[in-house]
Amino acid sequence: MVNQARWQRVGWGVAAWLVALLMFFPIYWMIMTSFKTEAAAVSTPPSIVPMEPTLQNYETVFEQSDYFRFAWNSVVISLGSTMLGLLVAVPAAWAMAFIPSKRTKPTLLWMLSTKMLPPVGVLVPIYLLFRDWGLLDTLFGLTVVLMLMNLPIIVWMLYTYFREIPKDILESARMEGAGLWQEVVYILLPISLGGIASTVLLNVILAWNESFWSLNLTSSDAAPLTAFIASYTSPEGLFWAKLSAASTLAIAPILILGWFSQKQLVRGMTFGAVK
Amino acid sequence: MAISRERLVGVGATSPSVVMLLLWMVVPLGMTIWFSLHRYLLLQPGSYTLVGLENYAYFLQDPAFLNALWNTLVLVGSVLIITVVFGVAIALLLNQPFWGQGIARILAISPFFIMPTASGLIWKNLLMDPNSGFISWAMKSLSLEPIVWFSNWPLLSIILIVAWRWLPFATLILLTALQSLDEEQREAAQMDGARPIPYFLYIILPHLARAITVVVLIEMIFLLVVFAEIFVTTSGGPGSESTNLAFMIYKQALLQFDVGGASAGGVIAVVLANIIAIFLVRLIGKNLDEE
Amino acid sequence: MGSITLNGVSKAFGETNVIRDVNLTIEERDFVVFVGPSGSGKSTLLRLVAGLEDVTSGRIEIDGRDVTATPPARRNLAMVFQSYALYPHMSVRNNMAFGLKMAKEDKAVIEQKVNEAARILELTDYLDRRPAALSGGQRQRVAIGRAIVRDPTAFLFDEPLSNLDAALRVQMRLEIARLHQALGATTVYVTHDQIEAMTLANRIVVLRDGVAEQVGSPLALYHHPVNRFVAGFIGSPTMNFLPATLGAADDNGVSAWVGDTEVPVAVDASGHEEGEAVTLGIRPEHLLTSGDSGLPTLSGEVQVFERLGGITYIYLRLSDGEVLTVEAPGDIAVKVGDRRSVGIDGINCHLFAPDGQTLPALRRHPLATE
Numbered sequence: 042m043v044n045q046a047r048w049q050r051v052g053w054g055v056a057a058w059l060v061a062l063l064m065f066f067p068i069y070w071m072i073m074t075s076f077k078t079e080a081a082a083v084s085t086p087p088s089i090v091p092m093e094p095t096l097q098n099y100e101t102v103f104e105q106s107d108y109f110r111f112a113w114n115s116v117v118i119s120l121g122s123t124m125l126g127l128l129v130a131v132p133a134a135w136a137m138a139f140i141p142s143k144r145t146k147p148t149l150l151w152m153l154s155t156k157m158l159p160p161v162g163v164l165v166p167i168y169l170l171f172r173d174w175g176l177l178d179t180l181f182g183l184t185v186v187l188m189l190m191n192l193p194i195i196v197w198m199l200y201t202y203f204r205e206i207p208k209d210i211l212e213s214a215r216m217e218g219a220g221l222w223q224e225v226v227y228i229l230l231p232i233s234l235g236g237i238a239s240t241v242l243l244n245v246i247l248a249w250n251e252s253f254w255s256l257n258l259t260s261s262d263a264a265p266l267t268a269f270i271a272s273y274t275s276p277e278g279l280f281w282a283k284l285s286a287a288s289t290l291a292i293a294p295i296l297i298l299g300w301f302s303q304k305q306l307v308r309g310m311t312f313g314a315v316k
Numbered sequence: 317m318a319i320s321r322e323r324l325v326g327v328g329a330t331s332p333s334v335v336m337l338l339l340w341m342v343v344p345l346g347m348t349i350w351f352s353l354h355r356y357l358l359l360q361p362g363s364y365t366l367v368g369l370e371n372y373a374y375f376l377q378d379p380a381f382l383n384a385l386w387n388t389l390v391l392v393g394s395v396l397i398i399t400v401v402f403g404v405a406i407a408l409l410l411n412q413p414f415w416g417q418g419i420a421r422i423l424a425i426s427p428f429f430i431m432p433t434a435s436g437l438i439w440k441n442l443l444m445d446p447n448s449g450f451i452s453w454a455m456k457s458l459s460l461e462p463i464v465w466f467s468n469w470p471l472l473s474i475i476l477i478v479a480w481r482w483l484p485f486a487t488l489i490l491l492t493a494l495q496s497l498d499e500e501q502r503e504a505a506q507m508d509g510a511r512p513i514p515y516f517l518y519i520i521l522p523h524l525a526r527a528i529t530v531v532v533l534i535e536m537i538f539l540l541v542v543f544a545e546i547f548v549t550t551s552g553g554p555g556s557e558s559t560n561l562a563f564m565i566y567k568q569a570l571l572q573f574d575v576g577g578a579s580a581g582g583v584i585a586v587v588l589a590n591i592i593a594i595f596l597v598r599l600i601g602k603n604l605d606e607e
Numbered sequence: 608m609g610s611i612t613l614n615g616v617s618k619a620f621g622e623t624n625v626i627r628d629v630n631l632t633i634e635e636r637d638f639v640v641f642v643g644p645s646g647s648g649k650s651t652l653l654r655l656v657a658g659l660e661d662v663t664s665g666r667i668e669i670d671g672r673d674v675t676a677t678p679p680a681r682r683n684l685a686m687v688f689q690s691y692a693l694y695p696h697m698s699v700r701n702n703m704a705f706g707l708k709m710a711k712e713d714k715a716v717i718e719q720k721v722n723e724a725a726r727i728l729e730l731t732d733y734l735d736r737r738p739a740a741l742s743g744g745q746r747q748r749v750a751i752g753r754a755i756v757r758d759p760t761a762f763l764f765d766e767p768l769s770n771l772d773a774a775l776r777v778q779m780r781l782e783i784a785r786l787h788q789a790l791g792a793t794t795v796y797v798t799h800d801q802i803e804a805m806t807l808a809n810r811i812v813v814l815r816d817g818v819a820e821q822v823g824s825p826l827a828l829y830h831h832p833v834n835r836f837v838a839g840f841i842g843s844p845t846m847n848f849l850p851a852t853l854g855a856a857d858d859n860g861v862s863a864w865v866g867d868t869e870v871p872v873a874v875d876a877s878g879h880e881e882g883e884a885v886t887l888g889i890r891p892e893h894l895l896t897s898g899d900s901g902l903p904t905l906s907g908e909v910q911v912f913e914r915l916g917g918i919t920y921i922y923l924r925l926s927d928g929e930v931l932t933v934e935a936p937g938d939i940a941v942k943v944g945d946r947r948s949v950g951i952d953g954i955n956c957h958l959f960a961p962d963g964q965t966l967p968a969l970r971r972h973p974l975a976t977e
Contacts, residue, residue, distance in 0.1 A: 054414030060406055061420035064484065068426055070450060071438045083448040086457070129336060132329035140326035148334065150597050155341045157593035159541045161562045162586035165569045165578050166347035189340040196333055209692035212659050215679045216686045217706030217757065221325065227705070231696045250431040252544035253562075257570065267544070271433040274548045281441050281448075288434040299429035300422050307492045310485070311530045321661070 068292075075099070075285035082281040098286035108290065111269035115291075117180050118255070118265050119248035122187035123241050126195040129188075134199035135229060139208060149200065156193040160253045171258060180263045183255060187248045194247070195240055198309050202236025203229070239305035242298055246306075249295045266291040345586065351579035358573035371580035380556055381581070384564040391475055391560055392539040396532055398479040403486030403531065404524065408516075410487070411494045421491070428484040432544035439477045440466065440549045470550045470558035477545050482538075486531045493527035494520070533596040540589055561585050608670060609635045609761050609793030611656060616665035618651055618817075625651045626817040628665070633761075633795065633810075638787050641797045642804040642840070643814035650765055652814065653797045657763055658682050669760055680709075685754035686763040689770065691746045693738035699725075699749050700734040706757040717756075724752040727786075744775045751786070761793035768803065780806060801841055805829070813837050823975075830972035835886065835963040844891050844920065844932050849905075851887040851958070853879055860969055863887050863958055866927060868903045871953040874966040885966075888957040891920065891934040895950035902950035907931060909945040923947060 062069075074082050075098055077091040102108050137145045167186065168177075176182030206229070214228045230237065252267040259268055270291055273284045299306070355367045375381050410421050427435065443450050444465040452462035465473040497520065505519050541562045546552055552559035552567065559567070561581065569578030611633040618626040625648045633639050641649040654660045656667060658679035667675050674682050685706070693702050700721055707717045725731045728748040738746055747767065754762055764783070768776045784807055787794055798804055804811050805825045813820045813828065813836075821833045825841075832838035838846050853876060854862035854869060861876035862869050865887055872887070879885070895902065907923040910930060919939050923931040933949050935941070958966040 050412075050414070053409065053412055057409040057412065057414055058416065058420050060409055061424040064406075064480075065423035065426055067435070067438055067443060067480065068430065070442055071434075074442055082442075085448060085453050087448075087450055087453055129332045133333035136326040136329035140322055142323065142326065146601065148330065150601050152333070152337055153600060154593050154597050155337045157537050157589055157596065158341060158345070159537075159562070159582075159585045159589045161541055161543075161565045162582040162589070163344035163348055164565065165351060165575050165582060166344040168570065169347075169575070170344070189336060192333060192337060207690055207692065209688040209690045210694060212657075212679070213686065213688060213692035213753075214694070214705070214709075215659070216657060216682075216684060216763075217753070218680045218683075218709035219705075220680060223709060228694060232694070234696075246429060250429070252432045252547075253541065256433070256544060256547060257566070267431050267433045270431065270437060271544070271548050273437055284437055284441065288438060292430055292434055295431075296426060296429045299426070303421075303425060303488060304492075306428075307489055310534060311489060 068296075071285045071292075072289050074282055075289045077282050079280055079282045082285070098282045099290070101283055102287045102290065106269065106272075106287070108269070108287070111264060111266050112290070114180060114259075114263055115249055115265035115267075118184050118187060118263075119245045121180070121184040122191060122248045123195070123244040125184065125188045126192050126244065127199075127237070127241065130192060130195040130199055131225070131230075133196050134203050135225065137196075137200050138203035138206075139211060149197065152193040152196055156190075160190075164257060168257065176258075178259045178261065178263045183258055183263055183265070186254050186258065187251055190251070190254070191244045191247055194309055195244055198240040198243070198305075199233075199236065201308065202233050202240070205236075206232055239302065240309070242302040243305050243309040246295055246299055246302065348579045348582045348586075351575050352583050354576045356575040356579075358575055367576070371576045372584075375577060375580045375584070380559070380564065383556055384559050384561050387471055387556075387558065388540065388560040388562075390471060391478065391542060392536060394475045395479045395482055395539055396535060398475070399483045399486040399535060400528055400531060402483055403490050404521075404528075406483070406487045407490035407494055408520070410491055425484045425488050427480050428482070428488070430481065432481065433548050435481055436477055436545040436548040439473075439480070444473060466550055467554060470554060474542070474545055474549065474558050477549070478539065478542055481545075482535055485535070489531050490524060490527050493524055497523050529599065530596075533592060533599065536592045537589060537596070540585065540592075561588075610670055611761060611793065611795070612666075612668040612671075613652075613656070614666040614668070616652075616655060616667060617663050618648075618655055618660060619663045624817055626655065629817075629819050631812060631819060631822065633793060635793055636791050637810055638794045638796065638808050639810045639812060640804040640808035641795065641812050641814055642799065642801055644840070645799060646816075647814040648817035649797045649799075649814045651817075653763055653765055653795060656795060657684055657686055683757075683760045684763055685757050685759035685761075686765065687747075687750045687754055687767045689766040691738075691750040691767075691770075693746055693749055693753075695738055698735050698737060699730060699741070699752075702738065702749055703753045703756050706753065710757070720756045721752075724756045727755070727789075728752045743771050744779065747771065747779055748782075751783070755786070755790065759792070761795060764794065764796040766797055766799065768798070769800075783807065802843060805841070811841075813840060826972065827975040830975040831965070831968060832957065833965055835888070835959040835965070838888050838957055838959070838965070842890055844934075846888045846890050846957075847894075847931050848959075849887045849889075849925075849929055849931070850927075851885050853881055853883045853885055853958075855881060860953070861958070861966075863953075863956070865905060865951075866925070868905055868951070870903050870951055870956060872956045872958055872966075873954060873969045874958050875969055876958070876966055879960065879966065884961060886959040886961075888959060889951060889955060891932040893952065893955035894931070894933045895952065896921070896933060896935040896939060896947070897950075900950040902952050904948040904950050905931065906946060906948040909941055909943055909947060911943065912941050921947070923949065 073091055076094040078093065078095055078097065081088065081092060137149060171177045171182055210232070211224055211228060214224050219227065250267065255265050255267045256271060259265070270288055273287065352371050353366060353368055355365050406424060410417065410424060441449070446452050446462050446464045455462045463469065501519065505515055510519065542560060543562045543566065546558060546560065546563045550558040552563045562585065565578050565581040565585065568574050568581060613629050613631040616626060616629045617624065629652060641652055643649045651660060655662055658674070658677060662675060666673060669682060694705065697705065703721045703724060704717050707720060725734055728751060730745065730748055730752060733741060733745060738749065741749065750767070768779055771779060780803060796807060808825055810822060811825055811828055812822050815836055821828060821837045828837060828841045832841060835848070849865050851863040851865045854864050856876045860871055860873040862871045863885065870887065905925060907925040909921055910924045911922045913920045914937065917937045919935045919937055919941065921933040921935050921941055923933055925931060960966060
């Protein structure tokens with residue numbers, strides 16, 4: 042009996058691993074292909090690990106395309122939109138958490154509802170406005186749009202973190218002669234540093250992968266990695282190994298960040314409805 | 317008066333966010349509605365005339381629209397079913413203690429962090445290519461006829477790619493919810509001698525109900541506007557077999573330069589999304605009250 | 608330095624009036640305790656003094672200066688919170704130094720003041736720890752230390768001991784009393800625990816529904832409560848209240864009939880008529896269990912008794928169903944179901960009119976200063 046239960050456990054463990062490997066397989070396959078020669082990449086039967094591993098594809102990606110410019114754009118856009126969002130969101134979240142009024146809840150829910158506005162609904166006017174204002178294909182334009190896209194999530198996440206801070210602590214600082222600014226800088230921000238870091242992490246991930254606005258509002262100068270990868274649609278798509286190398290490069294940093302942010306992801310994406 | 321001082325600070329601190337979001341929402345949305353009432357072709361200067369609801373009438377009678385709407389619903393529905401059903405199963409699998417649980421979990425969650433353009437291209441070429449793709453090779457090895465995915469099953473192909481990205485999302489959220497199923501309740505059920513299937517049906521599933529609702533609502537918001545995966549794989553084709561509402565609006569606006577028509581489509585998409593948003597906002601609001 | 612005056616102070620949250628027209632003068636070096644049941648507005652009153660809430664109407668003065676519209680940061684008051692409200696991200700040293708840093712005090716002065724406070728509170732060894740690494744009592748002392756380094760006009764305490772266990776609470780209570788004697792700073796202290804109020808205060812403010820029911824020294828409140836609410840709130844166990852009827856009045860007071868027992872009580876019953884229904888109040892510690900004292904007696908059946916060692920509480924059910932709490936010696940022989948009589952001395956009795964007001968005593972207790 043004991044033995045049977047044990048084997049059953051092992052069996053379920055193996056099943057879990059199989060599922061995990063299956064889910065991860067496309068990523069694994071992409072990484073492996075990025076180290077193959079183009080010929081090996083399309084050969085049948087495919088080899089599970091590259092027979093003659095090569096860095097050639099990475100070299101080509103670096104040489105032929107402005108890879109670093111795209112990567113830099115991605116960094117600027119994702120960090121920029123997050124930081125800009127943080128700047129606007131911290132005061133709002135602070136006020137909502139510590140000076141709640143009858144309007145707080147409706148305001149918060151209204152903010153969330155703006156997140157639910159489908160981007161296609163406003164694609165046309167935003168495109169036309171950007172065209173008229175000369176903001177098409179600029180880092181500034183895309184950064185602002187992504188900031189607005191993610192602002193509700195940033196406000197929401199900060200709000201939930203701030204709300205965990207006892208009001209007493211801020212009041213105590215106030216009693217000790219701290220002004221508003223000092224209260225925020227010396228007390229609120231340092232205490233919620235963990236929460237702010239989580240917020241930043243999640244929003245960097247979301248902004249990094251955002252591919253509706255980045256495809257529609259940029260073409261070359263301000264194009265981030267999402268758009269760069271999309272350029273492999275054709276005819277470079279035929280070069281699988283190079284596509285894989287470019288994709289691996291584009292994905293790796295965010296994949297690693299993502300692994301660290303599983304919990305925050307749940308909190309941020311479900312707006313606290315699942316804990 | 318002294319009372320208003322604190323309130324004033326509060327309003328002042330909140331207003332930048334509110335004003336920005338208000339502008340972001342109201343101005344373009346207002347413009348979309350305004351355009352949707354006009355005949356407005358970008359390539360024909362001066363073609364800017366008020367036509368009332370003509371764009372809507374045109375849009376709603378256009379078989380391409382109905383087709384796109386249908387594709388959207390099929391895409392959303394299929395991905396939801398796949399992610400919820402498999403999400404529950406995978407979450408249950410990953411929630412049991414086994415060797416290397418942490419690593420297995422990370423591997424299973426990873427697809428969510430892959431940018432849609434990359435996942436679209438990787439699937440289209442490396443996996444689904446009818447000649448050299450891994451899946452075709454696997455099918456041939458099993459002496460099956462390889463599927464010509466994007467020509468014969470374009471929408472199904474898109475559904476698989478999108479589901480691959482969102483299944484980890486569902487899994488992660490359901491896994492989090494599972495972990496809050498408290499130990500005592502589990503032990504009490506064991507003491508009562510609950511067999512696995514009744515235990516799943518009467519304890520686990522009700523406990524997950526809320527998380528499943530959240531997954532469904534949030535995925536709906538994102539799935540309604542799937543774009544990049546289609547953009548890099550089928551471009552809506554062949555014909556318009558894999559064109560959803562979002563892609564159709566994009567084509568109408570930026571490829572055919574029909575601003576009026578695209579705007580009417582945009583309004584319809586907003587209305588659809590709002591129906592879902594009402595439920596989601598109500599759910600979150602209730603949650604806010606409970607705390 | 609350190610007088611606080613409240614002038615017709617009221618506070619409303621929306622439609623709810625939390626504080627109603629409180630007038631109070633707190634003298635320099637006073638230790639004033641706000642006491643009352645939960646929801647009585649005692650914490651709100653303290654927060655109004657602190658400036659953490661704005662008054663709806665009325666005036667607050669500190670040292671004769673109108674501070675009604677002054678933000679808390681500029682009132683120079685120090686507050687110890689119920690939760691201690693220590694800054695979790697700072698060491699004990701920085702916690703204590705924060706207020707001084709905000710005041711742009713000289714580094715050397717800060718260092719010296721913090722060390723001095725740490726020495727007084729025996730925190731020297733913990734100066735570099737974070738609050739999370741301290742015990743409850745130590746956190747409490749840090750909170751107090753943070754208050755004393757700033758040398759404020761007055762100390763405000765908001766239920767500071769309620770998160771401590773019983774033994775520690777007694778110890779900290781003594782420590783706070785000692786500190787007040789040593790520093791002599793004006794202190795306003797909020798608690799729901801009347802023992803803390805009695806032991807710490809030189810003046811107590813009893814609050815109910817936002818109204819200051821009575822202000823006075825602990826013994827004045829104990830011996831001369833102005834109404835039934837104060838009588839019931841001060842003293843532990845709580846005072847016994849028995850329905851009674853007024854009898855004949857003379858120069859020595861009035862007699863009150865509790866059932867068939869006549870109790871002469873030394874109060875001024877003018878304005879009240881013979882036969883009027885009143886309430887007689889007597890504290891458990893004033894009921895006499897020792898044999899024949901020649902006093903009027905009440906008798907009943909022992910329902911329960913609790914032995915605390917030094918004393919015993921006997922719960923006596925009278926013939927009319929009222930239950931009387933009696934404090935008896937620790938070694939008294941008692942059994943459930945016993946019939947017992949207790950002597951009741953009119954000198955310790957209070958009479959309350961139907962509206963709850965106390966009939967004024969003819970003689971004041973010698974220790975009950977205002």
